[in-house]
Amino acid sequence: MLAQVLAGGLSAGSIYALVALALVITYKTTQVPNFAQGEMAMVSAFVAYVLMTDFETGFFVAFTVAIVFAFVLGYGFEAVILRRVRNPTHLSLLVVTLGFQLALFGLAGWKWGAEQRRFPFPVSAHEVLRMGDVTVSTLGVATIAISSVLMVGVFAFFRFTKLGVAMQATQQDSMAARINGVPTRRVVGLTFGISSVIGAVAALLTAPLITLDTTLMWDPLLKGFAAAVLGGLNTPVGAVLGGYLLGLIENLFGAYISVEFKSAVAFLIIVLVLWFRPSGLFARHYKRKV
Amino acid sequence: MKLAILLVVLITLPLVLPGYRIFTVNYMAVFVIVGLGMNILVGDTGQVSLGHAGFMAIGAYTTVLMMTELGAPFPLALPAAGLVTAGFGFLLGLPALRLQGPYLAIVTLGFGLAVTQIIGHSAFFGGHMGLVVPAATLGPISLSGDVPQYYVIVGAALVLALCARNLSVTRVGRAFRAIRDSEIAAATMGVDVAYYKTLSFALSAAFAGIAGGLLALMTGFISPGVFTFLLSLMFLAMVVFGGLGSIPGAILGSIVMGYLNLEMDAFEELPLLGPALESFSSRFMSSAGLPNVGWVVTGLLIVLTILVEPRGLHGLWIRLGAIVGGGRGDGAGSSGPPADPSGPPAGVS
Numbered sequence: 001m002l003a004q005v006l007a008g009g010l011s012a013g014s015i016y017a018l019v020a021l022a023l024v025i026t027y028k029t030t031q032v033p034n035f036a037q038g039e040m041a042m043v044s045a046f047v048a049y050v051l052m053t054d055f056e057t058g059f060f061v062a063f064t065v066a067i068v069f070a071f072v073l074g075y076g077f078e079a080v081i082l083r084r085v086r087n088p089t090h091l092s093l094l095v096v097t098l099g100f101q102l103a104l105f106g107l108a109g110w111k112w113g114a115e116q117r118r119f120p121f122p123v124s125a126h127e128v129l130r131m132g133d134v135t136v137s138t139l140g141v142a143t144i145a146i147s148s149v150l151m152v153g154v155f156a157f158f159r160f161t162k163l164g165v166a167m168q169a170t171q172q173d174s175m176a177a178r179i180n181g182v183p184t185r186r187v188v189g190l191t192f193g194i195s196s197v198i199g200a201v202a203a204l205l206t207a208p209l210i211t212l213d214t215t216l217m218w219d220p221l222l223k224g225f226a227a228a229v230l231g232g233l234n235t236p237v238g239a240v241l242g243g244y245l246l247g248l249i250e251n252l253f254g255a256y257i258s259v260e261f262k263s264a265v266a267f268l269i270i271v272l273v274l275w276f277r278p279s280g281l282f283a284r285h286y287k288r289k290v
Numbered sequence: 291m292k293l294a295i296l297l298v299v300l301i302t303l304p305l306v307l308p309g310y311r312i313f314t315v316n317y318m319a320v321f322v323i324v325g326l327g328m329n330i331l332v333g334d335t336g337q338v339s340l341g342h343a344g345f346m347a348i349g350a351y352t353t354v355l356m357m358t359e360l361g362a363p364f365p366l367a368l369p370a371a372g373l374v375t376a377g378f379g380f381l382l383g384l385p386a387l388r389l390q391g392p393y394l395a396i397v398t399l400g401f402g403l404a405v406t407q408i409i410g411h412s413a414f415f416g417g418h419m420g421l422v423v424p425a426a427t428l429g430p431i432s433l434s435g436d437v438p439q440y441y442v443i444v445g446a447a448l449v450l451a452l453c454a455r456n457l458s459v460t461r462v463g464r465a466f467r468a469i470r471d472s473e474i475a476a477a478t479m480g481v482d483v484a485y486y487k488t489l490s491f492a493l494s495a496a497f498a499g500i501a502g503g504l505l506a507l508m509t510g511f512i513s514p515g516v517f518t519f520l521l522s523l524m525f526l527a528m529v530v531f532g533g534l535g536s537i538p539g540a541i542l543g544s545i546v547m548g549y550l551n552l553e554m555d556a557f558e559e560l561p562l563l564g565p566a567l568e569s570f571s572s573r574f575m576s577s578a579g580l581p582n583v584g585w586v587v588t589g590l591l592i593v594l595t596i597l598v599e600p601r602g603l604h605g606l607w608i609r610l611g612a613i614v615g616g617g618r619g620d621g622a623g624s625s626g627p628p629a630d631p632s633g634p635p636a637g638v639s
Contacts (some may be wrong), residue, residue, distance in 0.1 A: 033392045084597055091338060094395055095530050096596045098340075102523055103589025109582030110575045218519070222403060225396045233392070260411045267400035274385055274393060 003134045005255045006248060011140035013247020014147035018202035019217075019224025020231065020239040021151060022195045027233050028171040029191045032093040033225065036077065038217030039104040040196050041203035044070040045119070046112060048204060049212055052120050059122050063204060067197055074196025078189045108214045121208035143205045150201055151240055154194070158236075167191050219263065223250075226266035230273050232280025241282055300448065304440045312436040316508050318548035319447040320501045325528045325544030326447075326454045326537065327497025332526065333535035334463060335490040336470030337386060338395050341402030342498045342525045347517035348405060349375045349499025350506040351415055357424050364426035364433060364507065368446075371503040372496045379495025383488035402522050406514040420513025423506045433507060443504045450497060455537055457493075466490055467535070498525075520585070524551055527592050533604025542603050547588065554584035 019037070026034045048066035051057045057065075077100060085092055123138040158164040169177040170187045178184045202224075203217055210216070223246060231242025246269065254262040273280065304312050324342060331337050349371040356367035382401055386394050409415040426433040433439055457463050465486045468476035477483050506512050524547055532543020553560070560567070571580050599605045 027392065031392070033395060035395075081593060081597070086597075086600065090390070090392065091332075091336065091534075092596050092600055094338060094392065095526065096593055098523055098526065099589045099592030099596070101589070102520070102527070102585050103593065105520075106582040106585025106587075106589055110571070110579040110586065113576050113579040115578075222400060226400070229393070229396060261407070264404050264407055267404040270397055270400050271385060274389060274397060278388060278393070 001255075003132075005251050007134050007136050007140070009248035009251035010244065011136065011143045011247070012251060013227075013244035014143050015202050015206055015220055015243075016223045016227040016246050017151065017240040017243025018147050018198055018205075019220050020227035020243045021154065021236055022198040022202070023224055023228050024233060024236050024239040025154075025167075025171075025198075026192055026195045027228070028236075029167075029188055030082070030093060032090060032097060033233075034192075034195070035094070035097045035221075036101040036104060037097075037195070037199050037224075038221030039101045039108070040070065040073050040077070041199035042214060042216045043104055043108055044073065044196070044200035045203040045207045045212060045216060046108060049117065049119055049207070059120065066200055066204060070196045070200035071193040075189045075193035077196075078192035082192075083185065083188075105214060112214065114213060116211035116213045119207035119212040125209055139205075139208055143209075146201065146205065150198065154198065155236070157194075163187070163190065223266050226270050228280075229270050230281060232283030235280065235283050238280055238282030242280065245281075296448075300444055304437045309436060312440050313508070314549065314552060316436065316440055316443045317552050318545045319443045320505050320508070321528065321544040321548030321551070322447045322541050323450055323501040323504065324498050324525050325532065325540040325547075326450055327494040327501070328525050328529045329532075329535065329537060329540035330454065330457070330466065330497070331490050331494035332529050333533075333540065334458065334466040334470060335487065337487065337490065338526070339398040339491075339494070340395050340519070340522050340526065341382070341398035341400075341405070342494075343517040343519065343521035344402035344405035345375050345379060345495040345498035346502035346505065346521070347409060347512075347514065348378055348495075349502025350512045350517075351409065351421070351502075352499070353503035353506050354421050354423050354512060355415075357426070358421070365428055368500060368503045372500045375499025375502070376492040376496035378499075379492040380488050382495070383491030386487055386491060387484050399519065399522075402517075402519060406517055410514040416513070418514060420511055420515075423510050423512065426507055436508075439508050443508065446500065446504060450500070451537065451541065454497075458537065462486070462489070470535075521551075524588060527588050529602075531591050531595050531602050533602030533607075536602075536604035539602055539604035539607075550584050550587060554581045 019041075022037055022041075023033060026032075026037075044066045047069045048062040051062035051065055052059065081096060081100060082093065085096055121139065123142050125137050125139040127138045128135040129138060129141060158168055166177065166182045166187050167190070169180070169182055170184045170191070174184050177187075199217075202220060206220055207216060224243070227243035227246045228239040229242070230246055231238030231240065233239070246266065249269065250262055250265050253265045303315070307315065324346065328339070328342060331339055352371035352374045353364070353367045356362040356370055357364060362370065382398065385397055389397060410418045415421070428438075428442065431438060433442060458466075465476070465481045468479065468481050469483055469486055469490075473483055502517075505516075509516075528543040528547040529540050530543075531547065532541070533539030567580065567583065568577065571577050595602050599609070601608070
């Protein structure tokens, strides 16, 4: 029973970890939580869906195009909208991401309605793999595998490539990075592109699990925020760990305490963490600057 | 004098307007009340809330449950709902003492979602099916029908608007703005930041709670599905679009957004624009999704406001005044630009 619950938590946690990672890498760059993240991912999932159903392409073509689309959307959002905010403050940037979220949600709803669609996926949520007493759906296995490969890839990218290091430099001190020859504007745009891609992968893994509609990413986005707060909004590794941890806590809560209020756990965690350890479980220090 | 004219217009309005329009006005007035509260929190104090639909839900459910469970009359249940909501606002304000921008946004977002989830899962609150609002009376007068409701709702909006205006010119209002401009400077000047921040949350929540009670009165039915995250976003959009920190801006923004929110289901009935939208929808988008145009418009309005005129309608008004008045800036705006000293105070011809 426990092992089964933990396995379920791990596959749910993979999605949260992806969303949290996507949020954190842009948060570190702009100090603003990108609320449009979820909707950008949802629209990317719809792009894949339309390619597969209306144009009858294979899954991998649709997947690739959706990823490219997500990248362009993320880059474009930063370059066309966020960058042009004059005298940016936390509040105005936050409001812009909310406005973009609302506009994307409306556009998607206008185009695709409120209908719930079955999202075709090579592996199914109903076929199961048995490992001793534990059964995991093949989709769950794919989710865990794809997300961990992607996250390892992202961390390697940040650590070992020139662009990744430039992104980290921009996150830490944009002015110093620019002085040292980093084209910070382009780097910020690329960061949003990568963040959007990570979010889109999360959406493409969520859509076959439930059904595809315009509210696809609402729940994962809140969970991603909770995970990021749990692990630390400024620590990508912490946010990923927070994602897995949240998935596990949530499933344990659902199994042993109450299924009905399972979703409220995320909010409880946010409040508790912010009350007792505002910088997150895995962050090193927290300073309030004047 | 201005107030007297406004009063006369507001009192005679239901005699002139066709019946179904009165419902529209009532709906917009409910939004105005929320907008006034949002303006205290976001515009004056500089805090952010993505969970005001949750406060509205608490206000609506308190009003209805006071009437059904305790048999309280509506005029008693409504202020009580305001008080209860203020209590919740105070509680949500507590974490706000330690949190800034992004964290606060996430907490309030989670709060709004948690409220509707708890309501939706509890039999006491009627679950997802919602509650029917009992018939309300004000003394001997029945409050069913749009016209009596008009006087209650618009009356409440007017009184609360005057309260908000008076508040903004007192010590409390100045303390709020000092916190917005610089928390540390405010604390240095002796402003009790913790006290005023929680007070701002409580007041703003109370406005939303009263609006919730009035919404229950006018719709006759409440369910958790009404008080969504999108509604909270719309509330934020109202004050951003209207102009943060400006009461007339908040009122105007709320009226525009309230209208948009109500008419969302009937875009195809708009004159001229409606048929064009409908044919565009069926060709390129989908007819069933047409109501979503409202969200597109709201979202784009917010983005454009921040990009073009961050002070919203209030800022446009100042600019217009500057053009009409021949470069004479309006120094009355709390966040307005300093008047151009070199510009001659030319008379309007």
